[in-house]
Amino acid sequence: MSLTVKKLSFTYNPGLPTEAKALQNVSFNAEKGEILSIVGHTGSGKSTLAMHLNGLLVPQSGEVIVDGLKTDSEPNNLKKIRQCVGLVFQYPEQQIFAETVRDEISFGPYNWGKRGEALEERVFEAMDLIGLDNSFASANPFLLSGGEKRRVAIASVLASEPGYLVLDEPTAGLDFTGVCELTLLLRSMSEKGICVIHITHDLELALNISDRILIISEGTVTAYGTPSEISEMLSNINVKGLILPDILSLSYELKKTGSIENLTSDPYRLAEQIKAAKMRCR
Amino acid sequence: MAPVSAMLPRWRLYSWSNNLMSSGTTLYLKGAEFQYPDNEKKVLKGIDLEIRAGEWIALLGPNGSGKSTLLKLFNALLLPSQGCCFIDGINTNETKSVALIRSKVSIVFQNPEDQIVASVVEEDTAFGPENLGLRSDEIKIRVKEALISVGLWEKRKHAVSSLSGGQKQRLALAGVFAIRPGSLLLDEAMSMLDPASRKSFLDLIKREHSSGCTIVQVTHRLDEILNSDRTVVITDGQISWQGKTENFLSISENELKDMGFAKPPVAVLKEELVKSGIIPGSTRSDIGEIRKKLCLLQ
Amino acid sequence: MSLIKGVTLGQYIPADSFIHKLDPRCKLLITVLSMILIFISGSFPAMAMWASLIIFTAKRSQIPAKALIKSAKPILVLIIFTSLLNIFFTGGSNIIFSIGPLKASVEGTVTALRMGLRLYLLVLFTALLTFTTSPSELSDGLEAAFGPLTRFGFPAHEVAMMMTIALRFIPTLFEETERIINAQVSRGADFVSGGLIKRAKAYIPVLIPLFVLVFKRADTLASAMEARCYRGGKGRVRMYPLTWGSAENKALTAFVVFSAAVISLNRCM
Numbered sequence: 018m019s020l021t022v023k024k025l026s027f028t029y030n031p032g033l034p035t036e037a038k039a040l041q042n043v044s045f046n047a048e049k050g051e052i053l054s055i056v057g058h059t060g061s062g063k064s065t066l067a068m069h070l071n072g073l074l075v076p077q078s079g080e081v082i083v084d085g086l087k088t089d090s091e092p093n094n095l096k097k098i099r100q101c102v103g104l105v106f107q108y109p110e111q112q113i114f115a116e117t118v119r120d121e122i123s124f125g126p127y128n129w130g131k132r133g134e135a136l137e138e139r140v141f142e143a144m145d146l147i148g149l150d151n152s153f154a155s156a157n158p159f160l161l162s163g164g165e166k167r168r169v170a171i172a173s174v175l176a177s178e179p180g181y182l183v184l185d186e187p188t189a190g191l192d193f194t195g196v197c198e199l200t201l202l203l204r205s206m207s208e209k210g211i212c213v214i215h216i217t218h219d220l221e222l223a224l225n226i227s228d229r230i231l232i233i234s235e236g237t238v239t240a241y242g243t244p245s246e247i248s249e250m251l252s253n254i255n256v257k258g259l260i261l262p263d264i265l266s267l268s269y270e271l272k273k274t275g276s277i278e279n280l281t282s283d284p285y286r287l288a289e290q291i292k293a294a295k296m297r298c299r
Numbered sequence: 300m301a302p303v304s305a306m307l308p309r310w311r312l313y314s315w316s317n318n319l320m321s322s323g324t325t326l327y328l329k330g331a332e333f334q335y336p337d338n339e340k341k342v343l344k345g346i347d348l349e350i351r352a353g354e355w356i357a358l359l360g361p362n363g364s365g366k367s368t369l370l371k372l373f374n375a376l377l378l379p380s381q382g383c384c385f386i387d388g389i390n391t392n393e394t395k396s397v398a399l400i401r402s403k404v405s406i407v408f409q410n411p412e413d414q415i416v417a418s419v420v421e422e423d424t425a426f427g428p429e430n431l432g433l434r435s436d437e438i439k440i441r442v443k444e445a446l447i448s449v450g451l452w453e454k455r456k457h458a459v460s461s462l463s464g465g466q467k468q469r470l471a472l473a474g475v476f477a478i479r480p481g482s483l484l485l486d487e488a489m490s491m492l493d494p495a496s497r498k499s500f501l502d503l504i505k506r507e508h509s510s511g512c513t514i515v516q517v518t519h520r521l522d523e524i525l526n527s528d529r530t531v532v533i534t535d536g537q538i539s540w541q542g543k544t545e546n547f548l549s550i551s552e553n554e555l556k557d558m559g560f561a562k563p564p565v566a567v568l569k570e571e572l573v574k575s576g577i578i579p580g581s582t583r584s585d586i587g588e589i590r591k592k593l594c595l596l597q
Numbered sequence: 598m599s600l601i602k603g604v605t606l607g608q609y610i611p612a613d614s615f616i617h618k619l620d621p622r623c624k625l626l627i628t629v630l631s632m633i634l635i636f637i638s639g640s641f642p643a644m645a646m647w648a649s650l651i652i653f654t655a656k657r658s659q660i661p662a663k664a665l666i667k668s669a670k671p672i673l674v675l676i677i678f679t680s681l682l683n684i685f686f687t688g689g690s691n692i693i694f695s696i697g698p699l700k701a702s703v704e705g706t707v708t709a710l711r712m713g714l715r716l717y718l719l720v721l722f723t724a725l726l727t728f729t730t731s732p733s734e735l736s737d738g739l740e741a742a743f744g745p746l747t748r749f750g751f752p753a754h755e756v757a758m759m760m761t762i763a764l765r766f767i768p769t770l771f772e773e774t775e776r777i778i779n780a781q782v783s784r785g786a787d788f789v790s791g792g793l794i795k796r797a798k799a800y801i802p803v804l805i806p807l808f809v810l811v812f813k814r815a816d817t818l819a820s821a822m823e824a825r826c827y828r829g830g831k832g833r834v835r836m837y838p839l840t841w842g843s844a845e846n847k848a849l850t851a852f853v854v855f856s857a858a859v860i861s862l863n864r865c866m
Contacts, residue, residue: 059464059493073779096785104783111773112780114805124802128785159809163362173784190409190490192362192519193561218493221564260494263586264564270590284564288571291593295577376820398826406824413814414821418765422733425836430826438836456611460768474825 020047020070020102020181020212024079027065031077039065041236042079049180052203052213054223057233058258063185063216064107066233070183070214071102084180100129103179107186109170110163118144118161118169119154125177143176147202164195171202182206183214188222200226221262224248224282232256248280323513324403324481326350326373330382333368342368344536345382352481355514357524357544360533361559366517369533370484373515374404387481402431405480407488411467420462420470421446421455427478438477445476449503465496472503482513489523497523521548521555522563525584532558548584565589609731615844616658616729621738623845627852628726634856635718638863644714646859651721658729668724669717676716683709736760740830741839754830762818770811777806 027040039062047053057063068074069081072088072095081088083098103125106112115121119140123131126139144153147168153161158169167187174182184203188196203226207213217223223230223244230247232240234257240250251261252269261269265282268290272280277290327350333343342365350356360366371377372384375391384391386400405427408414417423424445428438446452449469454462462470468488475483485504489497505526508514518524530547532540540547540558548566555562566584573580578592611617616624635647655665669676687709689702730738740757747753781802782788788799827833 058495068779071783073782099783099785104780106776106780106783109780111810112777112784112802112806113809114802124781124786125784128787177785190487192559193556194361194559196561220494258493258495260498262564264568267568267586267590271593282564284568285571288568288575291572291577292575295575371820374824376824398828401824401826406821408817408821410817412769413817414825416765416818416822416825417761418732422836426822426827427825429835430828430833432832432834435834435836435838438834442836458768459765478826 018049018084018180020084020214021082022046022066022069022079023082025066025069025076025081026078027062027069027074028077029065039236040069043233043236043238044079045231045238045241047181047212047214049212050207050210051228052207052215052226054215054217054227054230055233056217056220056223056230056259058218061233061258062236063233067104067183067185067214067216070181071099071104073104096129100177101179102181102183103174103177105171105174105182105184105187107189109174109187110166112173113158113166113170116157117154118149118156118158121158121169122173122176125173129177139176139178143172146175146206147172148198164191164198167191167195167199175206179211181212181214183216185216186218187215188217188219196222220259221265221282224262224265232259234258245280248282252280322481322511323352323354324387325352325385326404326482326513326515327385328369328372328379328382329385331369331372331379331384332381333365333372333377334380342536343372343379346533346536346538348531348538350482350513350515352513353508353511354529355508355527356516357527357530358515358517358533359519359521359524359530359560364533365536366533367486370406370486370515370517373482373484374406375400376406398431402478403481404484405475405478405482406484406486407468407471407475409487409490411464411471411491414471415459415467415474418459419455420451420457420459423459423470424455424473424477427474431478441477441479445473448476448506449473450499463496465492465499468492468496468500469503472500476507480512482515483507485514485516485518487517487519489518489520501526519560521560522565525563525565545583610660610664610728611731612659612729614658614729616654618844619729619848620839620841620845621730621734622741622839622841623848624726624730625735625738625742627849628722630852630856631722632719634859635715635722638859639711639715640863641711641714643859643863644711644718646855646862647718650855651718651725654725655728658725660725660728664728665721665724668728669720672716672720676713676720679716680709680713683712732764733761737835737839754833758830766814770807773810774803774807777803777810 022043022045025040025043029035029037029039043066055063055066065074069076069088072081075089083101086094086098088095088098113121115124122140122143123136126136131139140154141151144151149165149168149172158166161169171184171187188199191199200222203213203215207228215223215227224247227244229243230241231238232247239254239256240247242250248265251265252272262282264284264287265280268277268280268282268287271277271291276294277287279286279290281287281290328346328348331343331346332341334341346369358366358369368377372379372391373386375397378384378392386404389396389400391397391400415423416426421442424442425438428441433441443452446455449472451466451470451473454466459467459470468491483504489500492500501523504514504516508526514527516524516527524530524544525548527544530540530542530544531538548563549570552562552567563584565586569578569582569584569589572578572589573582578589582588582592631647635644638644655662684701684705685699687702687705689704691703693701693703693706695701727735736757739760740753743751743753743756786799786802788796791799
């Protein structure tokens with residue numbers, strides 16, 4: 018049971034003067050229970066990739082397979098796939114339309130055919146997961162704070178009990194407390210066995226919270242691996258549009274001169290290594 | 300996108316000659332309170348704040364603390380319901396001075412889409428000067444300067460819809476530059492940008508500041524405020540912390556976390572290295588400076 | 598997203614031509630005059646003259662023939678429909694053929710052809726205007742043209758500014774609508790199955806967020822415009838002020854002479 022992308026390519030407006038290659042030969046695999054971050058700059062194709070994961074876009078070549086089902090097959094499969102892969106768009110609070118939080122969150126499961134008690138159960142489970150207590154159920158979502166609105170929007174996707182949760186830039190516009198809450202949430206999702214696919218332009222955040230990272234640039238995969246493997250790889254390649262975290266790039270320089278041994282993006286670890294190097298010098 | 304450094308020498312030719320020499324504006328709030336008409340809750344509760352000409356202020360605070368409202372007081376988009384606000388000594392509640400105040404104090408908002416008016420790059424940049432009623436050749440000069448300085452001169456005839464998010468935000472900045480304000484207010488202006496665009500945007504702000512412009516920057520991210528002179532934290536409509544930015548950044552990680560801020564890794568590194576006596580305590584929390592100090596030691 | 602990157606500014610085709618550079622007021626005036634004249638001068642030779650003027654203008658302003666032909670496509674149906682009506686309902690004695698009670702006469706066919714051609718020429722004239730004039734020039738031109746009406750309370754500046762903003766936001770709103778639709782489809786929304794009412798209802802989750810977004814956007818845009826010293830049309834100038842010079846005089850004179858020739862030709866026939 019996994020989500021597999023094989024040699025996926027996609028071009029907007031093929032054959033027209035406005036033709037734009039968005040994805041070229043992208044392959045990767047996402048397992049249940051992990052956090053996979055897809056990192057790329059604006060226009061790298063990461064949002065186009067996201068829309069392929071639940072069949073909003075269908076591959077022009079290559080394939081996307083979710084739990085054995087291909088996204089370009091019959092409509093019935095597509096329905097199953099959309100239920101299975103929850104997609105949280107950037108600024109998801111902008112999709113809110115219902116009069117109460119309960120109605121908003123039940124939109125997904127209702128569309129997938131849940132009714133009555135089963136529906137109610139889904140709504141409260143989702144609210145529980147996202148840390149909204151039951152008193153919110155009858156609140157007007159439009160009157161909530163920005164952070165709360167975002168949680169309602171994410172809960173509305175979680176209510177469909179997806180096995181894969183794809184989030185596009187979920188921390189955008191949140192303050193630090195909001196970012197912390199959200200990253201904790203992603204971690205707890207993955208611990209519950211959900212595969213979390215986190216799409217971001219923030220490499221630093223990705224290095225801190227992911228199990229694996231996929232770096233995409235101009236529609237192609239430039240690096241794929243665990244955070245420490247990625248740190249290693251990025252010292253050798255230059256990815257267009259990708260800004261390295263300050264600490265990481267300083268650690269590259271120091272490693273090159275032989276002052277430290279391990280690459281890191283953690284300031285404490287880097288400081289320790291510098292201290293150790295100083296001790297050795299003396 | 301051309302690197303900002305590559306544009307510098309050319310830009311110098313079109314430097315803000317007469318205007319920037321006269322440097323930034325002073326912004327002054329005295330006992331300012333604000334309350335929206337149909338809401339009992341006060342958004343701002345008695346703010347006293349003096350911002351000197353050419354100063355760079357970082358204005359921090361959790362979501363909904365009143366930072367954005369405060370910015371709007373500075374260019375008379377809102378008027379204080381109690382207390383007063385002065386721009387270069389002019390009270391913002393003088394109706395006849397509103398135009399003058401807005402030509403001195405400009406604001407860049409979070410989402411570039413919300414502040415671009417025209418469909419073509421150069422036409423949007425001209426919007427401010429056109430409203431000021433300047434002569435046509437003066438407008439053309441200002442538009443050219445502003446677009447060159449943000450690196451969009453080559454795209455002056457392009458459709459706004461063909462620009463990327465980062466380019467759009469730089470266009471919003473050009474539209475403000477063309478007004479030649481003495482101070483620049485940034486309302487989370489970098490929060491929608493990716494790291495590369497954020498860096499080039501921040502470089503533009505640094506350059507504006509070094510030529511004398513007053514900067515007031517609202518943000519959540521402490522890694523954007525490393526260049527500011529002073530930090531002001533607003534909590535629940537009041538100033539809860541105020542002081543030199545370097546002092547703010549040396550507050551411990553946990554304490555900052557309680558205040559709702561992430562300590563920038565660079566500041567953490569600096570602190571650790573200072574603690575163990577590897578670099579001097581006077582080092583700024585800046586990766587370039589730390590690097591230099593480390594090189595000197597080797 | 599990029600799906601609608603192809604949406605251009607109206608139909609404007611930028612080029613460096615004499616006609617592109619003409620004052621928009623001049624082009625508006627000529628377009629309106631020619632519309633009236635085409636209706637007055639209905640003979641086939643006169644219309645041939647108009648057609649040749651259109652071809653000449655398109656050549657001079659480097660508008661590709663393809664674009665010109667395509668521009669009339671959306672209302673071709675309308676043209677054909679009105680022509681059919683004319684064929685069958687004009688009446689006349691020389692019947693060519695009949696379908697049931699409908700009789701097509703020679704007179705009817707001629708009228709139909711004439712009407713169809715007229716409409717087609719009108720469309721081509723307006724297309725030429727939008728091909729050679731950028732939207733902002735056009736709104737400037739309209740603002741100036743309706744300027745005298747402000748005395749009677751007509752908000753000429755406001756209408757022009759609304760046009761500018763609308764054009765600016767069409768691509769943005771396209772993108773936003775697409776994103777909201779995608780978000781709701783991802784949550785299982787179904788816009789295709791069911792009856793008309795069910796399908797209309799399915800759009801509620803798209804329309805409400807869109808309205809909310811548009812109002813928010815309008816609010817910030819208003820603040821941003823005010824912050825950029827906007828105070829309505831008063832005291833506002835343009836970077837490229839409209840200038841009526843010798844080029845405009847020449848163009849207008851040439852057009853008047855041409856029209857006079859066409860009208861006299863029309864009379865003689």
